[in-house]
Amino acid sequence: MIEAYLERASTYAGDIDILFSGVFWIVAVWFVAAEGVLFYFCFRYRKQEGVAAKYVTGEEKSYKKFISVPHYLILVFDIFIIAGAILVWYNIKQRLPENPDLTVGIISQQWAWTFIHPGADGELHTADDIKTIDELHLMENTTYLYELESLDVLHSFSVPVFRLKQDAIPGRKIVGWFTPTKTGEWDIQCTEICGIGHGLMPARVHIRSAYDHEQWLEENTPAEAGQALAAASNP
Amino acid sequence: MAFQVPIATSRSSTGIPTSRLAVWWVLASEIVIFGGLIMSYLMFRLHHESWSYEAAKTDPWAGGFNTFVLLTSSLFVVLAHHAAENNDTKKSFRYIWYTIGGGGVFMMVKIYEYSSKIMHDYTMFKSVFWSFYYTATGLHGFHVLCGMVIMAIIAQDVKKGKNLHRVEAIGIYWHFVDVIWIFLFPLLYIAK
């Protein structure tokens, strides 16, 4: 259902959408049933001349089952929802991909995002890293790890098209992953209130095909970093 | 306006007198306040190895002496309660004031401790250990002070032979303050 409003641009976006739809239909059945019975009772048992109300304590066996049976049914449905939720959660938040292709650094502060992309060598924290403000540049169909940090207050890194959200906590490094699957350009939000500029902290994610991403890399590698790297590889 | 105690206060559907029942609930709420603080401290303490070096700077002898003072004042207040039960208002009054005196000694030692710590630069801002040290002992000290004030008010009533049941209520509260100190003492002073 979410996909009607928002594209899916990561491998696990579909999982969350399916989980949402699954929960939606389970819940919808219960909701419609409960509201249906409620409205039916309101209509059926409205005050009528000469009709007195029944005396039911609700503790008789014949009546008690109307409460206890739905009670157990809810437990069964709960187990399904729990299982689905934990599966999705495990995949997105607990598991890390075994062979990630690249790692990006994400640093949040009041009120900007700094994204550190690995340069041509594919390693983070080397001389040819590319730092950008409020722009995250990713390659399609590549598994990324992200390292999320904050410099001052809490922020939250949210990419709706990935269905991904993770708070950044000062003094902590939080690791996670995503795999973009679609080229395009979308919003990155900060979803944890972070002061006056909370609403002025928009960033964009740019997802390109491998070829376009290479081009972007070449254009943006800092000149001195490129030379340093060249010098290092040709002693 | 003359305040009339309502009939409600004298009722006792549970079998526990109202004032004592209320004190148990007060203690329940206090346990979670101090408990929250102590649990937070404990988690930080186990997280930060460096805190054992900080904890070595506290003065276990001052803390130990204060434990002695509080235990003794607890004895006094329970004796005051005992006397009040026997309608011996004079004795009860005297023991209540002994208890207040105990609280006074406790506060004096506290002031000595604080000032000597601050003089050696172990202020509240030195590290979170010291922040906890001052917050926990300060909150406890605040309770001691409140207890002393309330006891002084009750002592006046006792002298006139009024509201003797309140001696028990304040006694339970005072023992509770004592129990909190019994836990703060090893947490802050003994465990290195």
Add this chain to the structure above:
Amino acid sequence: MSEAAEHQEHHEAHGAGRYVKIWIILLVLLGVSVIGPLAEIKWLTLITAFGIALVKAGMVCAYFMHLNIEKKLAWYILFATLLLLLVFFTGIAPDVMKPEGQNWESLYVEPTQTDVEGHGYGDGHAEKAH
């Protein structure tokens, strides 16, 4: 039990002399917990510190607060709060009590003993280099 009989029992069980006895036991326990750390054995210190604290607290609650003769209800109320604190601790400890967990680590650099004992510490809480 009639109220008068209860009152009677109350008195016999709690003569003034008995309170003094309990006070003496408490003081002995206090002495042990102060002397305990002088042995400089960690596990022994833990026992003398916290084990004895529990015993002391228990004695104060039972005999001074009269929880031993109070209706069970009061005891349930207080016990429930302790259980609650246990829940509180278990729920929070995985995040606060450790410097790292699944997919996260703390960047805080623990000061060393010299940091603590020299007065230079306090501004030295630098983060690990990015």
Add this chain to the structure above:
Amino acid sequence: MSHAHKMSFWEKYVFSTDHKMIGLQYMFTGIAMAIIGGFFVYVFRMQLAFPGISVPGYGEVTPLAYNSLVTNHGTIMIFWFAMPVLIAAFGNILIPLMIGCDDMVFPRINRLSYQIFLLSALVLVASFFVPNGGFGGAWTAYPPLSAEAAYNATPLGAPMWLIAVALEFVAFLLGGINFITTMMNARAKGMTMYKIPIVLWLIVIASILFMLSVGPLIAGAVMLLFDQLLGTHFYNPGGGGDPLLWQHLFWFFGHPEVYVVLLPAMGIVADIMAVFARKKLFGYRTILYSVFATGILSFVVWAHHQFIAGIDPRMANLFTVTTLLISIPIAELCFVYIATLYGGSITFNTPMLWAISFMVEFLIGGVTGIFLGASGADIYFHDTYFVVAHFHYTFVPIAIIGFYAGITYWFPKIFGKMLDDKLGRIHFWGTIIPFNFIFIPLFVLGTAGQHRRIFNYEYFQDLALAEFYNLRVIATVSLLVMIAFQFVFVYNFVKSLRKKEKAPKNPWNANTLEWTADSPPPHGNWPELPVVYRGPYEYSHPDRESDWWPQHEPGPDPADPDYQSPSQNPQTT
């Protein structure tokens, strides 16, 4: 119990120790605060629908002011409206009247509780007028944003906000001790555990939940205050503190708090439903045990507010399980309420309409909570408008519908006059319909990924679309309509108070004890305190001519196992 001497204005209305007067003081202070909170929501909804306009009556909304408005709207509505009105006001008015005693057990502590509450409200209101305005770090006040003025830009607003909240907690702790002790100890002769009206059980259980959950947060608030004012590092990771600790302390309180306000509202609804359906509640004990289960479970679900807040991801699984389990007792409560209507003879007057609409709307709030409790789905929904819509679908039924249900039902008792039913219905439909039109668009916006606490969506290209603006405008216009209809209630209230005609003692033919006192009850409530013979919900008993059987009327108790049906009485069914 004669209080014949003439009381001055101050004695009677300001420094009263009478539980009913203190209840009214709480209620009117709560309503006054709700008006402020309502004004705030009007300002920021206008800004969201028509960004950048000068809001009539306020002016232009800056980002700083926007944060402050949102924060204080939330704080006020929960701490200074829902809690004082539902627990303190109804608790104060109803507990002594329904258990049949003359006052609270500690009337002076009760008065003190209100005075501290009033002080807290004044501190909060004053914080809006200090330089840079009120605190703007959301009602959850997560540090380090809330801890340092350099981050939140409100050097005075933030500590004042915190002090106000802490004072308010103290007020409710004092009040809560009073409620709990009163109900435990001061019950009328014959009122055993299972003869207490459900509303009182629920108010008292709510007070217990509040008392037990708020402790760690009080300690935490002291720590945060020291961080703000003295510069300690409890929550500053750079100095060895931990910002996550506050989140845990806050939500350890914050989640039970939801049930603290929910339970009194559910209690009010239970009583109203039984009276106007002329039915015994469908399983008094079922309700009670479900509420116990809810209360206990409510202490172990708190971290579902923090799934993506950086807690250890393994813990999220545990909290997903407990969160979904809590749906069972709550659903059971809803089933019991619906089943109570079965076989009834339902009169649809204003209080009953509110009570039924509570069920209808609260179900929406309840089922949408499942999405957020399921950790996997929460990754996407956390801090979106889906959350906003969800908790408004729980809190509006609780605070607003619950309040209107209670006040329309007990109005004759409290003020001694009858409310106009026709105006009541107009007000009801004028509130309920716009309410749904406010929040259903927000569900859609949340599903589309709109995140919270943003003063202007112009800066987010994916959210600045025209169709989204249409939804925002629908929500805002509906809000204006809803606010406009509240004046109908005010008019009705004032008009009814000025009526000459007095309300009868028991206009609804209800069983509970408060209806046996005069309307309004005098100081001391009854000349002679009543005695209770049976449970509060013996409606339409087949052995009775009339369809009600008051608690105080001497005679047998049909719930007694030895009860003999008198054969000479013809069955009325």
